[in-house]
Amino acid sequence: MKIEEGVGLARFTTLGTGGPARAFARPESEGEVEELLRWARDRSLPVSVVGLGSNLVAADDGVEALILKLGAELATIETHGDTLRAGAGAANAVALHRARAAGLGGFEFACAIPGTIGGGVWMNAGAYGGDFAGVLERALVATADGSGWLTPAELGLSYRHSELRHGQVVLRGELRLRPRSPDEIKADVRELNSRRKAAQPTNRRTFGSVFKNPEHELSAGRMLEACGLKGHRIGGAQISPKHANFIENAEAAKTADAIALMAEARRRAHEQFGVRLEHEVEFLGELELPAL
Ligand SMILES: Cc1cc2nc3c(=O)[nH]c(=O)nc-3n(C[C@H](O)[C@H](O)[C@H](O)COP(=O)(O)OP(=O)(O)OC[C@H]3O[C@@H](n4cnc5c(N)ncnc54)[C@H](O)[C@@H]3O)c2cc1C
Secondary structure, X not given: OOOEOOEEOHHHOOOOOOOEEEEEEOOOOHHHHHHHHHHXXXXXXXXXXXXXXXXXXEOOOOEEEEEEOOOHHHHOEEEEOOEEEEEOOOEHHHHHHHHHHOOEEOOHHHHHOOOEHHHHHHHOOEEOOEEHHHHEEEEEEEEOOEEEEEXXXXXXXXXXXXXXXXXXXXXXXXXXXXXXXXXXXXHHHHHHHHHHHHHOOOOOOOOOOOEOOOOOOXXXXXXXXXXXXXXXXXXOEEEOOOOOOOEEEOOOOOHHHHHHHHHHHHHHHHHHHOOOOOEOOEEEOOOOOOOO
């Protein structure tokens, strides 16, 4: 199997920033993933997966890890009765399309989540009242010691969180859906997409919500808007003028610009509201926000 060195990660993230990975491979089967996990263990190299990179920022000076991008057999989708079986590398959009064609509803919430099944399990991604925890029957997870199926309870899924750690690779997910007419699904998806378009930046390079919503009457977006941060810019990154909980790559942004914006937003939210915002976006490499 080909293991490349120094592959730039910017083209694997929707923000379009980030330096090279120490090692990079595109496994196409369960066996290849296990082999790569053992290869990395023998070299004491951490392992992470990139899905569609829609919730990721990677360090500008690179990532000392083996990065995996799942393909082929690990991105296939099939339906059996009410169950949709998807490779973790399959895009949500394709899985939703297949579910609709098979007359299976329940995955409509994912229409506006531009990631993969694996990324969705890892983050327990969700929108409009639905999330992966609500539809996932079980997920096949690989480690260097072998693979096994885990239930949502074993995965520890909660709000934008799982107990999975880097080095555990989601290979497949099985979603339990319910019969629904393709026309109803189509109408719902159209409605959800137009709500999304009205509220959030589209056709911009972003990584989705920057911070998780805090336990507060204001959402993270409203809070940052009240701090006057809409449109605030550092280097090539700016807080979206449309929704303050999004950061856009306005012009040749670096990861450092996005991190500096996040630090500033967090500082201001703490100062004005006494709230410590927790980031939803995942960090790859040596990245951290300054303590408050
Ligand atoms: C415009 C926009 C809108 C968005 N809206 C939403 C929304 O409404 N709700 C929401 O929840 N999210 C939203 N997001 C964020 C993002 O799409 C989700 O978190 C998505 O689930 C990430 O999937 P991904 O495949 O892109 O994962 P990546 O961003 O590639 O990775 C995210 C994390 O998952 C890990 N990972 C990915 N695949 C695997 C795997 N197979 N095995 C182990 N670990 C894995 C990565 O290592 C990383 O830690 C949005 C993003 C954008 C850009």
